[in-house]
Amino acid sequence: MSMRRRLLFTLPLLALAFLAVVFALGLSPNRDPRAIDSPLVGKPVAGFVAPALVDGQPGVAVGDLPTGAYTGQVVAINFFASWCLPCRAEHPFLKKLAAEAGIPILGIAWKDKRKASQDFLDELGNPYFRVGTDENGRIGITSFGITGVPETFIIDKEGIIRARIPGPLSADLIEAQLLPLIKGLQK
Amino acid sequence: MIRISRYGPLVGLIAGMAVLTFGSASFAVRPDEMLSDPALEARAEAISRDIRCVVCQGESIEDSDADIAHELRVIVREQLKAGATDDQVQEYLVARYGDFVLLKPPFKAKTAFIWTGPFLLLLGGGIGICLYFRRVARAEVTPLNVAEQARLEGFLKVDDDYPNPDRDEPAP
Structure with a gap:
């Protein structure tokens, strides 16, 4: 058999190897097929005003950063809703994040009735520095491009979105990803 | 009912x-x-x-x-x-x-293969088929030698009293 023919016969094997690699990557447990890379990561937060949820406290207003209210420190913005079960699951970890990272977390109740969000925080405790409401969901969509709740964003000192975490926070996620990221941003 | x-x-x-x-x-x-x-x-x-x-x-x-x-x-x-x-x-x-x-991804460097892939595959297959048939057409035809010619004639001749060398029949 000529050399050229022999090479030709290895083609199916090469194709198989290529497909095996593609499928292995696609089926990897670390890959979330629903994850969408947000084009907003690396961009400044578009200004918004979320009216206060908690009586006697201001809401969450982020002016056109970096001139806004929270300039100068790293913050997390967490979207939640009383109707959202994973939000309940992640709730204890919000306190953990605030305590261990030493950053204020700004909560925004997304597409939720005021009273229902208030009851939610009364029942589980309020881990937020400030809480605002986004009843028609426009702040979440316009300023953050969120696809649902819970969703968390890490904003750096200059008001640039540095991370988008769709889905509930967990101890692992906070320790392995968020704390190192935040420490880096705080320098 | x-x-x-x-x-x-x-x-x-x-x-x-x-x-x-x-x-x-x-x-x-x-x-x-x-x-x-x-x-x-x-x-x-x-x-x-x-x-x-x-x-x-x-x-x-x-x-x-x-x-x-x-x-x-x-x-x-x-x-x-x-x-x-x-x-x-x-x-x-x-x-x-x-x-x-976007349900239709825009044409970019990252998506180029998605858009051109099927056409590239079609082109590759087409070239492969063309090459194959060209080789078949070019294959040299060597004339039959005497023995082969005789055997061929045996196949072609339908004659009961001509023994077919490739068929296991009792000789007449």
Whole structure:
């Protein structure tokens, strides 16, 4: 058999190897097929005003950063809703994040009735520095491009979105990803 | 007494499948979302059909009943009403959700293979087939030698008293 023919016969094997690699990557447990890379990561937060949820406290207003209210420190913005079960699951970890990272977390109740969000925080405790409401969901969509709740964003000192975490926070996620990221941003 | 045809369940099944197939041509758009201007509404629907619902992912926002799809449809309509062009509306959504939100991905370096892949494969296959047939056509034909010629004639000659060397028959 000529050399050229022999090479030709290895083609199916090469194709198989290529497909095996593609499928292995696609089926990897670390890959979330629903994850969408947000084009907003690396961009400044578009200004918004979320009216206060908690009586006697201001809401969450982020002016056109970096001139806004929270300039100068790293913050997390967490979207939640009383109707959202994973939000309940992640709730204890919000306190953990605030305590261990030493950053204020700004909560925004997304597409939720005021009273229902208030009851939610009364029942589980309020881990937020400030809480605002986004009843028609426009702040979440316009300023953050969120696809649902819970969703968390890490904003750096200059008001640039540095991370988008769709889905509930967990101890692992906070320790392995968020704390190192935040420490880096705080320098 | 009512006699139910023994085909009753089958008819029911087919009817049910027909309803599921054709009846659910989903009109997720709620009447209160629609714009009064039919031209604007037609544009909104055309845009929405190409926008992927970010939670259901396989559906356009036009077809999806998800709450966020509803909200995005309303945003599309609000922007059109405010005088935005189709491209501007699309850019607004892409700026927030990325190219992912477009059901037809734009042609970029990253997506080049998606768009050109099928044609490249077709081209490669076509070239392969052409090369193969050219080689077949070029193959040299060597004339038969005497023994082969004789054998061939044996096959061609249908004659009972000519023994076929390739057939296991008793000699006459």
